[in-house]
Amino acid sequence: MNSQLITMNLYGVGDLEFKRNLYVLISCIVVCILFAEGLAEWHYSGFGEGWRLVTSVCGVLGAVGVILLGWYWLKLAWGITSITRELKQERAGAGACPSIKLNGNAVLNELSEAINDRLGNSGSYIAELEKQIKDLQIQIQLSKRQKVNTEAIIYSIRDAVVVIDEFDKLLMANEAAGKLFSFDYKNSQHKPIGELVGPERGGFVDFLRQSRRSGVRHTRREINFSGDGKLKTFDCIVSCVYNPKGWEPKQICGVVAVLHDITREKEKGEMKNDFVSRVSHELKTPLASIAAYSEMLLDGEARDGQTRKEFYSVIQSQTKRLNRLIEDILNTSRIESGLIKVEKKPVSLTILIEEQLQMIKGYADEKNISLSWGDAGGKPIVFDQVYADRDMISQVIVNLLSNAVKYTQPGGSIKVETEVDEIANLARVSVTDTGVGVDEENIEHIFDKFYRAGADKSQAKGTGLGLNLVKQIVEKVHNGRVFVTSQVGVGSTFGFELPLSPEAYLVNSES
Amino acid sequence: MAEGKVLVVDDEVHIIHVVTIKLRNNGFQVISAENGADGFKLACSEKPDIVVTDFQMPVMTGLELVEKLRQSEATKDIPVIMLTARDFAVEDEQKQELQILEFLSKPFSPKELLRSVEDILYHKEIKEQDVKTKITY
Structure with a gap:
């Protein structure tokens, strides 16, 4: 705010009230002189030469008074025009501060001073309003920004x-x-x-x-x-x-x-509950056999040596089955938590397959299922050493074999094939059965944890862990690959590929 | 020595084997099947005095087998003992509706199973004698 008051220097610095009274006095004197002149004119003829002089002086004084009044009113008009112009300039936004400067007329100065005061007050008020508007604009901007931020947060959820x-x-x-x-x-x-x-x-x-x-x-x-x-x-x-x-x-x-x-969580929860239920069933089944056969032996129900031997054999096979199941559960947990101890070394797949075939033979014989194995295409296997954990790969093979036996009807057959791909530097093992097969809908999930194909649920018992464990061991621990092909009613081929042992490959190449 | 024909249905051959030996050693005639569907066929053709069945089996579960037995005029009154490794698999109302007289949890005792079979057949026999007596009078 740069308002200034009018500078009063027309008649020097003086009392404004006094000057206003002076103007009134001059005006009265002029009026009186004019009145006196008129009176003198009226008596001119009757009173002689002396009155002529008086009327002449009065005339001169009257003329001077009129000139002074005219000059005063011109000054007044000029001042009003200036004020109007100044105000117009202010309205046009020529300056941010309302300020009127006049030199001369004291009345106008007083007027302009009053206007300046008023403008000064209005300016303060306007400035205050402008400040408030700016604050509001800032608040609006902040609100907009906050709204955008809030929306961005909510949209990103x-x-x-x-x-x-x-x-x-x-x-x-x-x-x-x-x-x-x-x-x-x-x-x-x-x-x-x-x-x-x-x-x-x-x-x-x-x-x-x-x-x-x-x-x-x-x-x-x-x-x-x-x-x-x-x-x-x-x-x-x-x-x-x-x-x-x-x-x-x-x-x-x-x-x-x-x-x-929470659909997925609910499904997982249901799968876990189902898993617990199935694991309990799977554990209890061999346990039931062990308990029943033991009780029969203790009660002397096995009346001859042959029967007793048979009973002991059942107890042994069911104990192994129980152990296999517990190993599956533990290994799945260990692999997932990363706590499993892996001891990789060159291992012959041929030896492992032979061992596991011997192990599963009793189970296959019970169901009258024939087992055979050889290399694909009948070519002799030059070498088949993979760099792997022996126990884990044994578990992979036995899981595939026991699954094949489980899902193959009595009288069916199971064929194990091995193949060495020297170009790709890997060994391939496949187990083909003449079982029930898996449909397309289920096959993509067949290696999922706890997953059991719809048809499987009525075909055989299981935990849904076996194939998942195969996948975990082959792919997560050994950087291999599992595969499956199947046709409902015809059979399935489950298998895996493992990288060949680098050392063995080197030795073989040299020889 | 008890008498009677028992149908044992279980997909575990070892369980069939052990139950068969226990029951045979105690005078029962035993026939067996490895799934519910075969079990139902045998029940229709052989008309056993009692059925001992597993709960979870391929092709047809034990529960489905009992439902089929109850639907058929020839087999609707055959008493059933169910062996199950899953606890609380069947609601009480369903047990009553299907007239499953006994549930034995796996691992089960062959002695306990034998006792249940003998009890059920004994009560069945008394009931049948009562009916015959009433008809005679």
């Missing part, structure tokens, strides 16, 4: 987020919510949530309303929606939003719903 007001109209939703409820999440503000989510998801809207009416800060419920062609389960947490602190009356101004897809 993987879970579906829906925010509605107290009238059940949408305030905000993120992409996941738009995808879940199939609406344009960016352009659906202020639309009723019921219309956006659709009548088939009315349960969700009812839940939002109930939560808002109850006034409970957080409520939680599992909600099922159909999406992507299958039923999905969501953990829905609804939070009531109250007025900010200090706002009266305190009431709910909106509701925020976060929907977390």
Whole structure:
């Protein structure tokens, strides 16, 4: 604010009131002189030459007075024009500060001073308003930025987020919510949530309303929606939003719903429960045989040596079966936790296969299943040493063989083939059975943990760990690869490839 | 020495074997099947006095076998003992509805199984004698 007061120097510095009175006095004198002159003129003829002089002086004084008044009023008009021009310039925004400068007329100076005062006050007021506007603009900018940040945060959340007001109209939703409820999440503000989510998801809207009416800060419920062609389960947490602190009356101004897809977790939970149940069954089955045969031996029910020998043999085979199952469970856990001790060294696949075939022979004979093995194409195997953990690869082979026996009907056959690919530097083992086979839908999940093909559930018992363990050992521990081909009703081929032992390959090449 | 024909249905051949020996040693005639479907066929053709079946089996589960037995006029009254490695696999209401008289959890005792078979057949015999007496009078 740079306003200045008018400079008064026309008649020198003096009292303004006095000067105003002086003007009034001069005006009165002029009027009196003019009146006296007129009176003298009227008496001119009767009173002689002396009155003529008086009238002449009065005339001169009157003329001077008129000139002075004219000059005064011109000065006044000039001052008013200046003030008007100054004010116009101010309005046109010529300057930020209202300031009128006049030199001369004291009355005008007083007027301009008053205007300056007024303008000065108005300027302060305007400046204050301008400051407030700037503050508000900053606040708006900050609010906009905060809104953008909030939206960015909400949009980035993987879970579906829906925010509605107290009238059940949408305030905000993120992409996941738009995808879940199939609406344009960016352009659906202020639309009723019921219309956006659709009548088939009315349960969700009812839940939002109930939560808002109850006034409970957080409520939680599992909600099922159909999406992507299958039923999905969501953990829905609804939070009531109250007025900010200090706002009266305190009431709910909106509701925020976060929907977390727990379909996979639920499936995993069910799979784990099912797994525990199946493991318990699988453990109890050989245990039942061991317990029953032991009791029979103790009770003397095995009445001859042959029967006793048979009973001991069953106890032994069932103990091995139990041990195999426990090893499967433990090894799966160990591999997953990374705690398994791996002792890799050059191992002959031929020897391992022969050992495991001997081990499984009794089980195959029980079901009258024939076992055979040889190299693919009938070519002799030059070498088949892989750099591997002997026990683990034995477990892989026995798991594949026992699976083949398990899923092959009595009278069927199982063929084991080995192949060495010197170009790719790997050994391949495949186990082909004439079992029930696996359909296309199930085959892609056949190596998944706890997974058992739909048909398998009625075909044979199992934990769903065996093939997963094969995959873990071959691929995670030995950098190999598992494979499967199958045809329902014809049979399946399960197998694996392992890199050949580098040392063995070197020795073989030299020889 | 007890008498009677027992049908044993289990996919574990060792269990069939041990139960067969236990029951045969105690005077029962034993027939067996390795799955529910074969078990049902045998039950229809052989009309056993009692069925001892496993719960989880390929092709047809033990529960499905009992349901089929109850649906057929020829087999609907045959008492059933179920062997199961899974606890609480069957609800109490279902047990009553299917008239499963005994559940034995695996590992089970062959002696206990024999006792259950003898008890059930004894009560069955008394019941049949009562019916015959009533008809005579």
